[in-house]
Amino acid sequence: MPHPDRPLRKLGFLTIGLFDPDNPAAGHESTLQIIELGEQLGFDSAWLRHRHLQFGISSPVAVMAAASQRTSRIELGTAVTPLGWENPLRLAEDLATVDLLAGGRINPGVSVGEPMQYDTVKHELYPDTADVEDFSYARVERFARLVAGAPVREFSGKQGVVEEFSNRVEPHSPGLRDRLWYGAGSTKSAVWAGAQGFNLLSSSVIFPDKDQEPDFALVQQSQIRAFREAALASGHAGARVSQGLVVIPTDSASPAQREKYQRYVDERTPRTAAPQGPRGMMFAADLIGTSEEIAEQLYAHAGFQEVDEVAFALPFSFEHEDYVQILTDIAGKLGPALGWVAGEAGQPA
Template sequence: MPDRSTPLRRLGFLTIGLFDPADPGPGHESTLALIELGERLGFDSAWLRHRHLQHGISSPVAVLAAASQRTRRIELGTAVTPLGWENPLRLAEDLATVDVLSGGRLNPGVSVGPPMRWDDVRAALYPDTAEAEDFSYARVLRLLRLLRGEPASTFSGTVGIEEFSDHVQPHAPGLAARLWYGAASRRSATWAGEQGLNLLTSSVVRAEGDADGEQPDRWDFAALQRAQIDAFRAAHPAGPDARVSQGLVVIPTDSASAAQREKYAAYAAGRLPRTATPQGPGRLLFAPDLVGTAAEIAEQLWGHAGFQAVDEVAFALPFTFAPDDYVQILTDIATRLGPALGWSPAASG
């Protein structure tokens, strides 16, 4: 998005889907209701985040299967599925099934690397094969080949009354082209571009120096994110037309109550210290949450180097708010912030 004359083309949202472990049903139902609301408001996409062994949605693909039957138009995505927890063949079957059920609306986002808290979960997740598991980019390529319809078996044919296929069933044409990679580093962004994938960027990047390894005195999240986007497109066969979606946390307050505005400000302030310097051994840098009126947030986004390079977004909802807060935020994004960025809601139905 080089200047303000170019409108935001696609607007989506991302949610974690919190629930009460003592009564998880209402939380899952609330997430489905939020996706339904997103469709009514004209959002182009709704995305779910994985939360394994936590009180957030652990199986987004299953939830999106349910969402596919309660919506007709809005695209449905995962941002992101950590492939370290998945068998690519079984995941390919699940993704293809949901894509068929949704009429071709699924956008799987994936990432690689060892599962979070690997030392704590390895005995349960891979009791016999932990040392042999490959958590590299090769896991993405396995999934991509299977989604494209390349062989998953050396046999196809009929045995007795049963017929067998040598590739994933059902086959979902076009699904492989809707595979996204969640990159945190320039290396990952470049690799995703070389593979012809789509790129998901978020509110987290890896703090990396310049080409000579120089570390700045003050880290600039927007500049780091822009460098990743530029590296991705430079490596992608589609060049500047390669798809990139940005996922910052935005909290418009236009229709919020006084109590909500106070809550939102406190939430952002509590998370602000982590945006100043890289965090942890992974040297992760977090973007500040954007809180304010739609006009104020739009002004900040127009000046954001990462946002200037995209024409589609999936704004992330805060993790710990109540359902009424999410309704207010989502409504303000669709009716105030989106239009301030030049976006027009999709037609219903």
């Protein structure tokens, strides 16, 4: 639990990169400006959600590449990339390339499982192999091996006068494998991630075990502890854990902003009252108020007590100026209230 003897070590934020379908360039530019602002404020990391066939970032790798050339210190990650949409080998190539361009600042977060609304897209996504694609943990294990530099084939060396070939994914970015994260929502996936040497992204959506009481914070706490135990047992004692709750500080918000923010929270709060669906999906409550009020709620949150780094999620549907206000208050007021110290480039208010 962050306190004067163990402060919050890393402060990050997560954005969906919303855009207007009639002017998508403006939305992407806004996202890049927000990442630049994050670095200026001293944030340690900026994370991009991954959305397909929606009005949010569909290619976080491309956005991270652009952001890497407009920043110099802030870490850039995905939270998360659903591997069911990806060819692991091609994704490994892209991420290694961007990681090298960024100077080793990329933190890819991934998940597995059948793509959302698969029946509506499989004829285009996998027209010839839709019924035999493997969306199990094996897909992410293959991805991790390729990122680590495992052989793809036996053949390597020169062919002809000019062509030279490698037997592994190129370019290879040393250290990228250690910065792979898994977005786990259940105890099973958290334990698996720990055993496989991934870092853990624990978000505002989780699935309790059948015998657990439906208390979000306690369920999240138990999953993080299970992850750490699995990581320690498999020799990955240094594995990292990041928590991603929605926080909306209102310290410098205008009256109109406060009213809009409260409406947003009120509309989303009913879903937190009870588990949803056949798997008992649980949503964390959004935290809104002054930074002092939010810090008090976080200190009392059992899940937060297990971590020393966070990636606070920005609300989906706000305007650019709203995100500027929220990030400025997080860096200048909420972060310090949690013991966090801004990065070298940071100038929190």
